[in-house]
Amino acid sequence: MSKASGLPAHAVLSPGATIGILGGGQLGRMLALDAARLGFKVHVFCPDTGPAFDVSAAHTLAAYEDEESLAAFASQVDLVTYEFENVPARTAEIIARHCPLFPDARALATTQDRLSEKTFLASLNIPIAGFAEVNSVADLEAAVEKLGRPSVLKTRRFGYDGKGQTKIVDTTDLAAAFGVVGAQPAVLEAFVPFEREVSVVAARGRSGEFAAFDVTENRHENHILRTSTVPSALPASVQVDALDMAKRIADALEYVGVIGVEMFVLREDGRERLLVNELAPRVHNSGHWTQDGAETSQFEQHIRAIAGWPLGATGCFGEAQMTNLLGDEVNDWQALAAEPGVRIHLYGKGTPRPGRKMGHVNRVTVKS
Amino acid sequence: MSKASGLPAHAVLSPGATIGILGGGQLGRMLALDAARLGFKVHVFCPDTGPAFDVSAAHTLAAYEDEESLAAFASQVDLVTYEFENVPARTAEIIARHCPLFPDARALATTQDRLSEKTFLASLNIPIAGFAEVNSVADLEAAVEKLGRPSVLKTRRFGYDGKGQTKIVDTTDLAAAFGVVGAQPAVLEAFVPFEREVSVVAARGRSGEFAAFDVTENRHENHILRTSTVPSALPASVQVDALDMAKRIADALEYVGVIGVEMFVLREDGRERLLVNELAPRVHNSGHWTQDGAETSQFEQHIRAIAGWPLGATGCFGEAQMTNLLGDEVNDWQALAAEPGVRIHLYGKGTPRPGRKMGHVNRVTVKS
Numbered sequence: 195m196s197k198a199s200g201l202p203a204h205a206v207l208s209p210g211a212t213i214g215i216l217g218g219g220q221l222g223r224m225l226a227l228d229a230a231r232l233g234f235k236v237h238v239f240c241p242d243t244g245p246a247f248d249v250s251a252a253h254t255l256a257a258y259e260d261e262e263s264l265a266a267f268a269s270q271v272d273l274v275t276y277e278f279e280n281v282p283a284r285t286a287e288i289i290a291r292h293c294p295l296f297p298d299a300r301a302l303a304t305t306q307d308r309l310s311e312k313t314f315l316a317s318l319n320i321p322i323a324g325f326a327e328v329n330s331v332a333d334l335e336a337a338v339e340k341l342g343r344p345s346v347l348k349t350r351r352f353g354y355d356g357k358g359q360t361k362i363v364d365t366t367d368l369a370a371a372f373g374v375v376g377a378q379p380a381v382l383e384a385f386v387p388f389e390r391e392v393s394v395v396a397a398r399g400r401s402g403e404f405a406a407f408d409v410t411e412n413r414h415e416n417h418i419l420r421t422s423t424v425p426s427a428l429p430a431s432v433q434v435d436a437l438d439m440a441k442r443i444a445d446a447l448e449y450v451g452v453i454g455v456e457m458f459v460l461r462e463d464g465r466e467r468l469l470v471n472e473l474a475p476r477v478h479n480s481g482h483w484t485q486d487g488a489e490t491s492q493f494e495q496h497i498r499a500i501a502g503w504p505l506g507a508t509g510c511f512g513e514a515q516m517t518n519l520l521g522d523e524v525n526d527w528q529a530l531a532a533e534p535g536v537r538i539h540l541y542g543k544g545t546p547r548p549g550r551k552m553g554h555v556n557r558v559t560v561k562s
Numbered sequence: 563m564s565k566a567s568g569l570p571a572h573a574v575l576s577p578g579a580t581i582g583i584l585g586g587g588q589l590g591r592m593l594a595l596d597a598a599r600l601g602f603k604v605h606v607f608c609p610d611t612g613p614a615f616d617v618s619a620a621h622t623l624a625a626y627e628d629e630e631s632l633a634a635f636a637s638q639v640d641l642v643t644y645e646f647e648n649v650p651a652r653t654a655e656i657i658a659r660h661c662p663l664f665p666d667a668r669a670l671a672t673t674q675d676r677l678s679e680k681t682f683l684a685s686l687n688i689p690i691a692g693f694a695e696v697n698s699v700a701d702l703e704a705a706v707e708k709l710g711r712p713s714v715l716k717t718r719r720f721g722y723d724g725k726g727q728t729k730i731v732d733t734t735d736l737a738a739a740f741g742v743v744g745a746q747p748a749v750l751e752a753f754v755p756f757e758r759e760v761s762v763v764a765a766r767g768r769s770g771e772f773a774a775f776d777v778t779e780n781r782h783e784n785h786i787l788r789t790s791t792v793p794s795a796l797p798a799s800v801q802v803d804a805l806d807m808a809k810r811i812a813d814a815l816e817y818v819g820v821i822g823v824e825m826f827v828l829r830e831d832g833r834e835r836l837l838v839n840e841l842a843p844r845v846h847n848s849g850h851w852t853q854d855g856a857e858t859s860q861f862e863q864h865i866r867a868i869a870g871w872p873l874g875a876t877g878c879f880g881e882a883q884m885t886n887l888l889g890d891e892v893n894d895w896q897a898l899a900a901e902p903g904v905r906i907h908l909y910g911k912g913t914p915r916p917g918r919k920m921g922h923v924n925r926v927t928v929k930s
Contacts, residue, residue, distance in 0.1 A: 233908025540601025
């Protein structure tokens, strides 16, 4: 099949071509499985052996800073994508010399830094929580003066599942709080008294077409996603707002691929209103229900988008709920396997450490 | 995870265990994909590089007669299954020394030889076409005397997709016909004036539980499956007959795994009646619609059965049609990708030779 270096920047990828994936975790694994179903080969690049290796035609075990290995990888594949937003800018740059990278470097740069992301969202007039840049204790003092207590101090980079953040309450010593997040560039966010969390998982294709899955209601425990449910309880007009915001974000980034947009639901004067919390330039845990509950899974949709294929239909079959299996919960597989209609997705990870995402199950009730 | 040699014969396989698959074609590939979804690792053994290699954790490229490689393979996996019925008896024997083989050697011996299969079916009073053993031209003359013309001469072994068979018509020279099938052990089958072909794809678990998918209506072209459709047009009572026959067959073999039972539909005195044509001790092309049209795919069902898991639910979501993509038809992927609701499954094979199964699509209409 066609080799990357010979491709025009946006050539449609034919079955048989090889898709490179940065990251070998469960998202890479599920991308690899759906890519295979569409006839693609997958080459995974990851610094550690991960569950995606077991279902891929090839893998490279090397650091993201290993420029020689990156160049070799990128010259052996027809296109590169990734399963996580913290791909270093330099890594993206080296890849892009050899083959297309989707989503592109701009999507990465915007979303891997909380300050860039918030500045970008604000520039689109997307409603977000108040925020202020914090590079020092003095900055933090000024920010708390402006945004009040409670508020939340978060690192600009590398935060996930509640890591790299601390709450500022009445009794918090600000110098200590800045130390808690590593005394590194950070953002203070105004406290948002949200009722619930929802997300939009959507895709934008290479020629700008956009398709979103239904708004998903998410429940977290200890900052880790527990369940995602469709349909959400949002009024139709608010759902329209949610999809519209996702579309404006994807369009403004000239985004290619699946994007996850996390939102808070606030109740003000008896009406529900949304604030965008965070963007994920990749397939998203809250979209796993689509594997069994939607006409196209988010993983296939991402592959379609980056390959230049038409986006798949995003209709929902009925009611769906995804439940993450965290840590030891994966040991319940026998009971889950015996429960009629439960669709099991296990990641093939070795040790079920507490809070570790080991798998998930989808329960779908087809509407009749 | 637990090693094969330490397993009691029928230990339930836990996620993380390794399933060995003999055969690296599309059936092995789709088994590997669903095994991965359930958290298993897959090791493929095949004499040729095949599409299953690209989605498996490990593979062995060696002949089925390579006893050293077979022993090494079988000692590295927790269980072995296969994607084709022509596994040599000696191969099965070597495997079974190291780990469980499902379906077992008896299922293989019975189904890889047309005469054994027909004798077995006749012993269960399952309706089949008249048949006679043919080991010589003299046998063939006697058989034609008994079964008449037209009739069909088929090799006892290694026939598929219409290969290894020839029709005996009024003008056929019998010595020449015996030569056409290689002058090897064969079976003459009475001509069956069937209207249509259907199949039952069913599973039997290790503890004897049985679950069948809906009867599937199959259309062939040039002896190769073209489409499979559910629901079939059979009257309910005849569908019950079909499922009952499949259950009796699976029970009599103490079968473990998915089995395909191909049947002819005859119309006699205005009523429909079934004859069993052929058994396949494996997942079956006519069951591919279950990937998108049933609560559990036949591939997951096979893995569940051999792993000792409870069988999955077999309900059908509505109307489903599977269409094979043969040879060049795979080049229509762009149009298919643009057709809403079409689920694409491509096998990652290199060259689209005429008649070669390159992929399939499922079209499912959810009932409402």
